Amino acid sequence: MKNFPVQTRVTKRYGHTTILDNIKMTLNKGEIFGLLGPSGSGKTTFVKLLCGIEEATEGEVIVLEKQMPDLNVMKRIGYMAQADALYGELTAYENLEFFATLSGVSRREQKARILSAMKLVDLEKELQKRVEDFSGGMKRRLSLAIALLHNPDILILDEPTVGIDPSLRQKIWETFEDLRSKGVLILVTTHVMDEAERCSRLGMIKGGHLIAVGTPDELKKQTDSQTIEQAFLSYGGQSNEN
Structure with missing residues (x-):
């Protein structure tokens, strides 16, 4: 880059x-x-x-x-919009799996990437919960995890x-600083x-x-x-x- x-x-x-x-x-x-x-x-x-x-x-x-x-x-590019583009009838894991596939993350890597991203946003215990039952703040955190899934060059x-x-x-913000130190450009x-x-x-x-x-x-x-x-x-x- x-x-x-x-x-x-x-x-x-x-x-x-x-x-x-x-x-x-x-x-x-x-x-x-x-x-x-x-x-x-x-x-x-x-x-x-x-x-x-x-x-x-x-x-x-x-x-x-x-x-x-x-x-x-x-x-x-990892993109997180203002409005959460999530599927409420699916679980958090199913949402992440769907977006990981769209982003080109291989099946072999998906589970590890999903667990890592959810740990960063403190939602690893909510993977099997349906997104329609998430609070607004939890949905924002899940959207951030989705943006991070494919290790983007630009966030x-x-x-x-x-x-x-x-x-x-x-x-x-500590996660942002860590990504920045690895060369990722972050626009907030x-x-x-x-x-x-x-x-x-x-x-x-x-x-x-x-x-x-x-x-x-x-x-x-x-x-x-x-x-x-x-x-x-x-x-x-x-x-x-x-």
């Missing part, structure tokens, strides 16, 4: 409405990049462009040296810790300021415009701010945290 597995110069419109306006960004191997912005700012549209779910109106999205959408590249997570208790959230969308502080770099987005990019310390220093929330407001953002 190149040091710059993601490069974008992209505009996205729906009809006459511009959702993303000329977003120029380079994401590095082995970093946790946080995309910070309020609801409706364009974060989810951007990650869908990276994953190949959406196509650019103008410009290009280059992922692992290929212009998206590219089916082979899509198989190397794209849209609001991954919503509804997850603080102690488990800490464990999940969030509006939670303490999570933004933990990212290697941040991109601040408002109304489809990228208003700032830098490390948390750089962004605070440039705006003479004590917190990322203050920095975001200084750049003209709008806090979305309760």
Whole structure:
């Protein structure tokens, strides 16, 4: 993998409405990049462009040296959407088995990968439980396990810790750090300021415009701010945290 597995110069419109306006960004191997912005700012549209779910109106999205959408590249991305795409009538194990097959994980490796992923999200005791009986937080954790199943080169997570208790959230971020240290690029969308502080770099987005990019310390220093929330407001953002 190149040091710059993601490069974008992209505009996205729906009809006459511009959702993303000329977003120029380079994401590095082995970093946790946080995309910070309020609801409706364009974060989810951007990650869908990276994953190949959406196509650019103008410009290009280059992922692992290929212009998206590219089916082979899509198989190397682990994606966790805001909405949990799970089969409630199936057990957790059956869901994982299904998505492992879709991701190209061999039958021989599936059981070990499933157990490892479920241990990371503290759900290994719930493998035979039907997903319709899971709480919202458990469904988020299962979705994260699915994204991790095929050992992706790039992990794209849209609001991954919503509804997850603080102690488990800490464990999940430790998992992110471990993956980052192994060279995985992780993109996390969030509006939670303490999570933004933990990212290697941040991109601040408002109304489809990228208003700032830098490390948390750089962004605070440039705006003479004590917190990322203050920095975001200084750049003209709008806090979305309760």
